[in-house]
Amino acid sequence: MRLSDFTLLAICLGARSIVTATRGSITARDNALNPVVTNNVLEITVHDSLYSTSLPSTGSEHLARRRANSLRKRQAITFAEDDLITYKGASYMANVTIGGQPFALEIDTGSYQTWVATTQFRCWDVHTQRVLGQSTCRLGDLFDPTQPFRSTRQTCESRYDSGEVLDGFLGHGPFGFGGVGRGQRPHFTIDQTIGAMTIGMWYGNGISSGVLGLAYPSAPIVWDHLVQEYQSVLFTLFHTQNISPVFSLALQRSTTSSPTAGHLAFGGIPNVHTDGRWVPTPLVRNAQGTYTLYNILIDGFDITPAPKSPSAGWWKNTKGGRYKNSKQNMIIDSGTSKVILPDRVAKYIAGGFDPPAHYEASVEEYIVPCFASSPRVGIKIAGNSYYISAEDLLERRDNIDGDRWQHECSLMIEPAGNSRLILGATWLKNVLVVFDMSNAVEVRRGGRNGDRDQFGEVRIAGREVY
Template identity: 25%
Template sequence: MARDVIPILSFLSLLGARAGATNTENSNFNFVRHVRSLTPRADSEAVALHLPQADVSVPFGAKTPRRKSKRLALAALRGRDTSSSRSDTVVLDGSDSDFEYLTNVTIGGQKFSLSVDTGSSDTWVIQQGFSCFDLDGNPQSQDVCAFGSGGFNPNASKTFAPFPDVSFNITYTDGEVLLGPVGVDTVTIGGLSVEKQVVPIPTHAAYLGDGINSGIIGLSFPGGTTVFNTTDPLKASKANQIIYSPFFLSAVEQKQVKNPYFSIALDRDSFEQEENDTFDPNLGFLSFGGIAPVPVLKNSVTVPIQGFSTMTTQKGLPGSNLFFYTVDVDSYTFPGSDKVITANNSTVLDTGTTVNFFPSPVAAAYAAQFSPPAVVDPNTLLYTVACNATVPDFAVTIGGKTFPIDKRDQILPTGKDADNNTICITGTQDGGADQAGAVFILGDVFLHNVVTTFNPVDGEVTLTQRAPY
């Protein structure tokens, strides 16, 4: 998930050295998989049958060079210690090989570029005057955190109100930490406005930014929000978590959308853009209330989201026992895949992760099919491959429907070596052992090939094959 969120902050990386050890016993949820029994339904034509065009669509405004932390998170995620006057579709922007899809957001009348993330739940923006730290907790100048603005000024907002006696604190598996106060304010994306939305405005950040984004739009479930009923961040635990409605569910509750779903279409760059451009505009759409406005084919399926129950749930909030958009994968198909047997295919659909992370046997068998074969780099533990290698076919079957991945998505440039030669990795990477409780990721490499329509209220996801582009 974008940075693989740990829902409760353990706080060791930022303040632990000063404040003593945290009570790690209370630092994690007790996850139990909750399998929904809904039967997947094949949709012959999603737009005509049950997915209307969106009320609001905004373009992804840019693709920025993915933050250093995203690259650091790769190993951790693998388990190795059109707009109209009221547009319901916004444009998404993005960057070189590691994409971070961004769009413009207004909070309390102040404009920011935020990362769009279906793998986390909070919509937060850094606060003006914040303190910056490195990942070891040492104070740094603000420019080290590399946010894309000076931050949100609560005093400059006519609609801001503090959320008293609570705190926001979150840590990501790459070591990033954000903490601070929380407020409520009006949040606007495209033509969609939500009033009195809970917005964390951290004042302390150990963050490796990209110089463009100033925070995150979290589009996952209430169960993953990270606001706590304490002003002392060291006392944050599952026992005092405050579950609230993330931005999109607030829009549904306030009847700002006709239908309780949002849709994402992520465009791919050309290899040349990925290798050379630091900022790429107009790379898809985030749409509210209907399907994103891109050409699609008749290959479509709606599947239930698989949930996780925890000791911390709140009745009355849609999706309060769900954390991520997790679906069951039926099979992976590629040359030689008939020899690969996998036992666990619980997989998260995550716009915040570039590559696909699949079970180790799948990643290894697919890597061997490249010509020349992809090999594991001993330093990064990623599958690297010749940038001009021949790419084998690959498809993912979900709910009985098979979705092929374009070969252009399976080789990604990630930088230069000492001789200025381009280094490439495969789009399918090792997500760890295939065992009970494991969760894998369908990232941007897969999502470039489908329109994904998320329904957090009914607990469903619709995948629709995109027309070639």
């Protein structure tokens, strides 16, 4: 999620009961919920970047400078699953088809907006008002917006706090996904309205051609301050296909042995190993009292500093961690690479390394020797701690030419300042998350689950080791 200036609308998700899981299966504790393993998964593939981190999707001011960065029982239920692509383990992409043409789009649970750059796209410097080379924006394949893609004759505009600006038009046509990354025909093809961008500035990765928004608005989306009859991809899918209104995400840290970087499943869960500790937690309202994005309430943090670190003394005097009871609203956002925490918590974690991390204001991040001993960092949710692997806490730094700094790493925990708190890809690589929108579908259809105070839940299982 790279926050833009268009209005974020509410997401309405349906609450369900707690589940338990074993390898390859999930078993309901009651008959109200029976999510199943599906082989219909969008795979994520691995690509190295020239830069150490991808751009977080939240609206941090430093983004422009950091390019270096059931379920209700139904009959004949179908599923879709595919493998994903990753950009150096920081941004993740799914393969889709738009108008029959294949593209890789960044998956973003922090946005409901889906768009693709067209063959008419011009990379534009908004400050100098000059056209730049396409290599500056570093977009992937460009979309030819001819038939069967049809313009709605409505403009769309996206502006991001990072300085990224995109303009184009709305259009609709066949949008396919599920199996595309495996060379198969799409499991699902829906008639979908998306943004077709023709000009702007984008800090791309050279692979993705746009964004696949996986948030779920409960009302038409606002583009350019005007309400458009545009619904998200998930909304269209769950209202037009015979599929359970659930999707699940299992990001994976990249390795040299496997090009697969994770799985995105619709209507069920991918067949991946978990620790079996499934915990449900409801979506909660934001500070404005509305349901926007996948916002959950965490219990606090489970942090054990390295024994000889500066934070170790604090930990000894506070058994279980200094911030074990620190309730926070956090957004689950696959479009953000880092975990963004309250400043004091980020500082405590930075001090938990031996030797400790130091804050480098020029890049607005903590820097730590790559050989440092790491603290044990977990996010406490509904009484369970979900830990971040030590190998996900640090990422080696690259300079502008792509040469590797041998001994310095970036800490993948970022102080929030005045920004929102985010559970980004760094944390998501250590869990399997199920997003359940059953009640949202029932509310919109006028079904019996019409309680507007029940907007859904996510269910989480740990998978730190795989």
